[in-house]
Structure formats: C-alpha cells, structure tokens
Amino acid sequence: MLTYHNDIGRTGQDLTESILTTTNINNVTNPTPAFGKLYELGVDGLVDAQPLIKTQVAIPGKGTHNVLYVVTENDSVYAFDADSSGAALWQVSVVGSGETPSDPRGCSQVPNQIGITSTPVVDPTAGPHGTIYLVAMSKNTKSGAYIQRIHALDLTTGAEEFGGPVTVTATFAPGPAFSPGQYKERAGLLLLNGQIITTWASHCDDQPYNGWIMAYDQNTLAQTSVLDITPNGSEGAIWQAGGGPAADSSGNIYLLDGNGTFDTSIVGGFPSKGDFGNGFLKLSNSSGLQVTDFFEPYDTVSESNSDADLGSGGAMVLPDMTDSTNTTRxxxxxxxxxxxxxxxxxxNMGKWNSTSNNNLNAYQVLTGALNGGEWAMPAYFNFTLYYGGVSEPLQAFAFSQAKLGAMPTSSSSETYGYPGTSPSISANGTSNAIVWAVQANGSAGVLHAYDATNLATELYNSSTVPADSFSDNKFITPTIANGKVYVGTPSSVAVFGLKP
Known part of the structure; x- marks a missing residue:
C-alpha cells in the first residue's frame, strides 16, 4: 500500500488479501467474533492522510519489518511495525528550525494546526533503501511567514534525501505568484514517470487563490513544471476529499477541480483564456504540465457561483471495458x-456544451444518483463502483457493457452523514471481497465491513463492541493489508485484525 487508494488509478482495491474473509471478520452473526480492534498506535497530531505500508523493510539495528508509515498535522512522520507488535521503529519531525506547524489559517477544514495533510507516496526503489515523499506546511515563529516544503525521507531511518527538503515556490503568467500561506496540499501525492505531482487547495474559500499543479523530479526534488488552471481568473483549487490525482497507463493525469473561473468563450474546443474552474480535467506532463482534454457540466458557471462544484469528490481511472458494440472503452x-x-x-472527454450533459459531451451521467452530493472517493471491484455520498447509504452501482446501471444493485442499511465515506476493498482475487468504510459520527468513529456482493449484508460493525471504539476523523480512508485494517484518528492509528 504505497500510494493513496492503493494504485494510481485510485481504485481502492487490494486483491491480495488472503487472511481476512467474509467469515472470520463477522461479528454481526457471530457472538464471539475473531476480528476486532487490537490496539491503537499513539501519535502527536491529527492523522488526515491514509496510512501507507511497505513490506520487508530492513530497519538499522531493529531487523526487517513490514512497516506502517503515518504522518500527522503536527509535521511528524512515524514508522511502526505493521504486524503484531506495533512497535515504533523511528519518528522524525519535518518542522524547520524556528518554526511550528501552521495555524489553521482561519479555516476549520483542518482544525488547530496544519502540517502534513495529504497522503504521501512511497517508491521502494528510490535512493539506497526506498523513499517516502511528502509535503509539509509550517510557520516561522519570528517573521510569521508560511512555508511549504517537499520532503524525501529514507524509508529505513527517516533521514532527508536528495538534498531536501525543497521549498515550494511557483509562478505562472499572467496570474499571481504562488503564495504558500494561501494553500494546503490536500489531495494525495501522485508518483508518475519519475515525477512527484502535487496539487493545491485553498483554506476554505479564502481569497485570493488559484488552481495550482506542480511537478518535481523524484531524484533531485527540482521543480520541473508548473500549471495554473485558472491563470486569467481565480479559484479552481484541488481538494478531492484527500483523494490523489489519478493516472492511466499512458501517463495521463485526471482530477476534479473546485469552483472557479471557466471561460465560456471557446476557441478550438478549449476555453479562450485557459481557465478550467469546476472541471473534470485530463493533463499531460510529457513536455510540461498542460490540460489536453476536459469535461465541464453544462451549468458549470452557475455551479461555481453557488459552490456546487465537482471538486469535493475525487476522480478514478477505471479498468478497460467492452461496450455493446464490442468496442473497448x-x-x-x-x-x-x-x-x-x-x-x-x-x-474524448467531451469538453463543454452549454445546453446539456447527456449525449452531447459526457459519456454517461447518472443524474441525482448521490442526492446529498459527494465529498469522498469511490472504490471499484469486479465491475462495480461503490459510492458513499452525504446523507446516503453506501451504494453499489454495477457496470454492464461499459455503462453504469441507473439504480444501485445493493445498499447498506446505515446512512452516512457528512462527509459520507471513502470505502476500500479487500479480496483474495475475486473471492472474499469485503467493502470497508469508516463512518464519522462527530466523536466516535465506526468501522463497517460489508459483503462486496451485497452491501445489505453487514459483516462487522465496531460500534457493537465497546472495546473496538475509536475517535472519528472526517476524511480518513482505511488501509487494509496482511490481515490488518488501519484507521487514522485525531491522535492515533487504530489497528484492527484477527484476535490472538
């Protein structure tokens, strides 16, 4: 589990889980369940990023371990034994001298302090022992200046690599220069073809801000490309509820950006001034970051004006499918x-049509499928999409001939309040497929597990076992690996698994 939602397509599926099954995790029908919370790993701040795992890491003086990597809003990075002991292997702070983590910038999206918000990415082949890349925000205690930095840390020790860290600066004419205090790196990092792709969100909708995307060489940390997707306008930030930009096998990048300027004056199919607010974007980085295709809702301007944009959810690249004409889609x-x-x-993303979404530019639209809106990421397994919208149950939408069914094939009995849920999937190939989802209840979180073939069949519910309780966290995505489930909390990672 080296990147957000397990792969660069952001499908959220792990098809190698052979320990956890639909039988042995069941505490709904089994009065003496074998599965539950084993322990919590205490950390020094809020865990907003998805925990990552690298197997078989040789830690100096401590042997070889499967390692769980956790980052916090206190600008700390932890390496824990991911298996039975949960022992701390190393911990480092990435706050510079004379600095603290940033204050929340008058915005409640990240409460109390802002440090490392986005999910890092691991490359086990980079550097002498493998590298974890991350973005950290801090504040100078004397000058009050805000700083954003790219870090590359050795997986075995946490030591800085490649001459890092590197301070984030950027310009993109004709817009204003990147102002580090106005932004947080919310969406997970993308490692693609030797480049670390970073995307930037504002603090709430506090002006001024634009839609920044930046690329860095993973071996030198040198900035290689910069793109502002609203250079002649404003807004257009990238949140995606923490979901990282997705990529396909051809090296194209896909993301959803938030409310912002869109040029309704179209030249050659593209907005005349290069402003792509509230869009579903396709980017290339083969010769510098640039938008190569896009989709905009027909009512994109009114959506942006009413803060009803696409940027609250994340984009996913789907496996290829064959349609009714035997064409690969x-x-x-x-x-x-x-x-x-x-x-x-x-x-052919469809670009923009001012009168309708259906049949004119989008391949398919399920209108109102998520009545409360989506502030999360879906997951995918075996020709089925799993969406957890706001004030909705977790729903399964099945594909047939490369089209989604209009109605869900199954739904959970629970309704998920704001912000919904970003599910993850564990399975052993196509068997024992389980959908894992975290429910935020304001103080106590709930870990749910469902049979992926029928979400009405709940297998595990942590709220039914007092010893399995944990504090909730708004946007956390669970990580499943090697018979364990890892859930970030405001001050720990709760670890679930089969009991001894």
Whole structure:
C-alpha cells in the first residue's frame, strides 16, 4: 500500500488479501467474533492522510519489518511495525528550525494546526533503501511567514534525501505568484514517470487563490513544471476529499477541480483564456504540465457561483471495458456536490456544451444518483463502483457493457452523514471481497465491513463492541493489508485484525 487508494488509478482495491474473509471478520452473526480492534498506535497530531505500508523493510539495528508509515498535522512522520507488535521503529519531525506547524489559517477544514495533510507516496526503489515523499506546511515563529516544503525521507531511518527538503515556490503568467500561506496540499501525492505531482487547495474559500499543479523530479526534488488552471481568473483549487490525482497507463493525469473561473468563450474546443474552474480535467506532463482534454457540466458557471462544484469528490481511472458494440472503452469517473455521477471517455472527454450533459459531451451521467452530493472517493471491484455520498447509504452501482446501471444493485442499511465515506476493498482475487468504510459520527468513529456482493449484508460493525471504539476523523480512508485494517484518528492509528 504505497500510494493513496492503493494504485494510481485510485481504485481502492487490494486483491491480495488472503487472511481476512467474509467469515472470520463477522461479528454481526457471530457472538464471539475473531476480528476486532487490537490496539491503537499513539501519535502527536491529527492523522488526515491514509496510512501507507511497505513490506520487508530492513530497519538499522531493529531487523526487517513490514512497516506502517503515518504522518500527522503536527509535521511528524512515524514508522511502526505493521504486524503484531506495533512497535515504533523511528519518528522524525519535518518542522524547520524556528518554526511550528501552521495555524489553521482561519479555516476549520483542518482544525488547530496544519502540517502534513495529504497522503504521501512511497517508491521502494528510490535512493539506497526506498523513499517516502511528502509535503509539509509550517510557520516561522519570528517573521510569521508560511512555508511549504517537499520532503524525501529514507524509508529505513527517516533521514532527508536528495538534498531536501525543497521549498515550494511557483509562478505562472499572467496570474499571481504562488503564495504558500494561501494553500494546503490536500489531495494525495501522485508518483508518475519519475515525477512527484502535487496539487493545491485553498483554506476554505479564502481569497485570493488559484488552481495550482506542480511537478518535481523524484531524484533531485527540482521543480520541473508548473500549471495554473485558472491563470486569467481565480479559484479552481484541488481538494478531492484527500483523494490523489489519478493516472492511466499512458501517463495521463485526471482530477476534479473546485469552483472557479471557466471561460465560456471557446476557441478550438478549449476555453479562450485557459481557465478550467469546476472541471473534470485530463493533463499531460510529457513536455510540461498542460490540460489536453476536459469535461465541464453544462451549468458549470452557475455551479461555481453557488459552490456546487465537482471538486469535493475525487476522480478514478477505471479498468478497460467492452461496450455493446464490442468496442473497448477507456473510462474515468467522478462526482461532486451536484449529486451526479459523471462517466467520461478518456479518449474524448467531451469538453463543454452549454445546453446539456447527456449525449452531447459526457459519456454517461447518472443524474441525482448521490442526492446529498459527494465529498469522498469511490472504490471499484469486479465491475462495480461503490459510492458513499452525504446523507446516503453506501451504494453499489454495477457496470454492464461499459455503462453504469441507473439504480444501485445493493445498499447498506446505515446512512452516512457528512462527509459520507471513502470505502476500500479487500479480496483474495475475486473471492472474499469485503467493502470497508469508516463512518464519522462527530466523536466516535465506526468501522463497517460489508459483503462486496451485497452491501445489505453487514459483516462487522465496531460500534457493537465497546472495546473496538475509536475517535472519528472526517476524511480518513482505511488501509487494509496482511490481515490488518488501519484507521487514522485525531491522535492515533487504530489497528484492527484477527484476535490472538
């Protein structure tokens, strides 16, 4: 589990889980369940990023371990034994001298302090022992200046690599220069073709801000490309509820950006001034970051004006599918605040039509499928999409001939309040498929597990066992690996597994 949602397509599925089964995790029908919370690993701050795992890491003086990597909003990075002991292997702070983590910038999206918000990415082949890349925000205690930095840390010791860290600066004419205090790196990092792709969100909708995307060489940390997707306008930030930009096997990048300027004056199919606010974007980085295709809802301007944008949810690249004419389709999917699920053709995203979404530019739209809107990421398994919208149950939408069924094939009995849920999937190939989802209840979190073939069949519910309780965290995505489930909390990672 080296990147957000397990792969660069952001499908959220792990098809190598052979320990956890639909039988042995069941505490709904089994009065003496074998599965539950084993312990919590205490850390020094809020865990907003998805925990990552690298197996078989040789830690100096401590032997070889499967290692759980955890980052906090207190600008700390932890390496824990991911198995039975949960022992701390190393811990480092990435706060510079004379600095603290940032204050929350008058915005409650990240409460109390801002440090490392986004999910890092691990490359086990980089550097002498493998490298974890991350972005950290801090504040100078004397000058009050805010700083954003790219870090590359040795997986075995936490030591800085490649001459890092590197301070984030950027310009993109004709817009204003990047101002580090106005942004947080919310969406997970993407490692693609030797480049670390970073995307930037504002603090709430506090002006001024733009839609920044930046690329860095993973071996030198040198900035290689910068793109502002609203250079002649404003806004257009990238949140995606923490979901990292997705990528396909051809090296194209896909993301949803938030409310912002969109040029309704179209030249050659593209906005005349290069402003892509509230869009489903396809980017290339083969010769510098640039938008190569896009989809915009027909009512994109009014959506942005009413803060009903796409940027609250994340984009996913789907496996290839064959349609009714036996044509192979290359698709991506995303959803946001307007409650629609948008399926787009990656070879022809559809661009913008001012009168309708259906049949004119989008490949398929499920209008109102998520009535409360989407502030999360879906998961995918075996021709089925799993969406957990706001004030909705977790729902399964099945594909047939490269189209989504209009109605869910199954739903959970529980309704998920704000912000919904970003599920993850564990399975052993196509067997023992389990959908894991964290429910935020304001103080106590709940870990749910469902049979992936029928979400009405709940297998595990942590709220039914007092000893399995944990504090909730708004946007956490569970990580499943090697018979364990890892859930970030405001001050720990709760670890679930089969009991001894």
């Amino acid at each position: 290359h698709l991506a999917v995303g959803a946001g605040k307007d409650g629609n699920i948008y399926l787009v053709d990656r070879t």
